[in-house]
Amino acid sequence: MLEFDEGNGARFPRRLPPLNRLAACVALAAGLLGSAPAARAEELELSVWSNLTTAAQADVIQRQVNACLKEMPGVSAKFETVPFGSMYTRLITSMKKGDVPNVMNTLEGAVAYLQAKGAVVPVDDVIDQLGRGDFLASYLAAVSKSGKVWGLPDWALHQEVWYRKDLFQAAGLAVPKSWDELLAAANKLNKKPDQYGFAVPMDRALVAPQTYFQIFYSAGGTIFDPKTGEYAFGDKRAEAVAAMKFMLALYKEASPPASIEWSWSGYREAFVKGQVAMTNEWGAVVGIAQEQNPKMLDQMGVFAFPGPSADKPAPAALNGGYYYLVGKSTDAKVAASKKLLLCMYKPERVAERAISRPIFAVPATHSAFESAAYQSNDIVKRFKPEIDYIFNNVMSHWYRYGMEAGLNPLAGQIEATTFIGDAMQNAALGKITAEQAVDQIDQQLRFQISLLGG
């Protein structure tokens, strides 16, 4: 039916009636489509997602994926950055389609969510091949459940107090060892309205829970009992109220009033530009200072958030981590995903990912932390005392909210909802008391747990 001419391949005979031409088009298209799977029969395409939308970090991951795939003939990858804000929506729709990403780089909350859905596979075999002892135990514990590990720790989100060394020295202040000392130091550093002692950001989405739980954990509180896994927030009401009261005192006495609605950029820029002398932070202030006020870099120091009394350090901080997880799929895709991760977990590659945003990201493996690739980075060298302090003191004892007893999808619910922020903001605005704020949080935590079937 089709005529051929040299050089141009198939063309339609002029005599063909329109309907027959249409039928021929359909037949040709069907033929082409039909032949496509055959041509790609041996090609395995993995979907790789990362929540890291910062170009410096995403580019490194993509480059490493591509480099590793060169060692894996017949396997290709579709790399995609999925912003944290739309991650749960994307995960829900992908699960509905039965198309969970094969490899995903994300926070514990998403690991917990996908594990609860039965959408990921354990990665113990990968961890054992890489050497279990190489990973920081606290990061493995955070993504463990039912005796299995569901995500490969990559780098740490660590929260501590970043402070101005020059201002501390000028005021004759030592590093605070208790809440009272911290509040006193913050008050001493107040030079309102030009300078405030301590930033207490409370944006109702994400930032508020990070602020509150840092203080709550420093008081010895937990949402679940780390040993039994039982709900414990109600039993820890005294600690919860004390933490709320301390946070409110810090806000009222030493934080800019607008910080009630500050998100990350608000308090980080305030610190870097000298408006606040201390802030609870993940280390991103270093990168921001490099861009906006390099002179500040020499004045920045860190200390762990103190506990209520000087005789006992805070039992835990609110930390977190980024992990690589493997989505449930065909055996071939799961095997290829794990092979890809084995390649990406060579110490120099883990180090390279961490130094794509130095200080903010600290490797969660000993080998990467100690590697020349990591230690030779200029910023790492410049902040070596601070990084060593973080690696040894802040990254060893920490919880993610709701995951004190291992993986729990409640962490995702806390990240996706705003009830903690609402309670904190209303308490800060004087609309409710600290006790009422804690009771609201308690009630909502129980409600969210009930929604999760707990």
Next chain:
Amino acid sequence: LARSYRPAQAARATGRRAAASRAVIGIALAAPSIAILVGLVAYPVVDAIRLSFNDVDMLTDSERFVGLANYAAAFHDPGFWPILANTAIWSAGSLVGQFALGLLAAIIIDQRLPGVAFVRSILLLPYVVPVIALALFWRWMLDGTYGIISHLLQHLGLLAANQSPLALPSGAMASVIVANVWRSFPFVMIVYWAALQDIPQEQYEAAKVDGAHALQQFWYVTLPNLRNATVTLIVLRVVWTVTYFDLIWLVTHGGPGGATKHWPIWIYEEAMGSLRFGYAAALAVLMGAFLMAAAIVYVRGTQYKDAR
């Protein structure tokens, strides 16, 4: 007779064929639009109504019929009245501002003055700026430390040092209303401007002959002639304002302390935060039903008034 009958019969048959052909072409041309409307509007609406009678568990993908339980829960939710009040304040404030500013701007650009075409283009800008840029722009101006508006308010003694309107419940609501008025008034302006151009000049001339001054001309000539445009605008703007989510979410996230949490944010938080899709669907259906009822009552009321 037979000879005269045949051509008439043939003509009728030809006419029927032509009509049938036109109908087929009409259906064929309308089919893509119908398919899109069914797929993207009718199906989601019907499915949302179905979901609103179910308890949907996203963790297990299971659905359980619960009848009117989601609706009952919505009315008993402690957030119901505060959120309804926020929605009413947000909508009323936005609409009053949009209509007042839109009408004023329409009258200005309707004048035959030098440079008015340029002014017209400038006034349209807020409507074409992407909402994310607009939200960042307002957040920046309202920043407690560096924002020009906050600085001015602090200078006037209306705000404490380093305070932002966004950190105060009433200030946050006022801020998002002002931002929304600024964003949306150009639409009202353009519709009113088109209506103003349709007003016969003779009516103004007659009013002048009767001794009407400018305000009386506006009251007795301009406003009555804008009635039809206003009826349409009110229906459209009410629906768009009540359901407007992006701007308020990007500027305040519904804070501080839920002070700017309106109905669409409530729906979003229940669906995407707590993953309560059945409950969120019930909230969405309630909002849709309220808007539809309000529109019907308003349009019927207007028609009844016209008939009288």
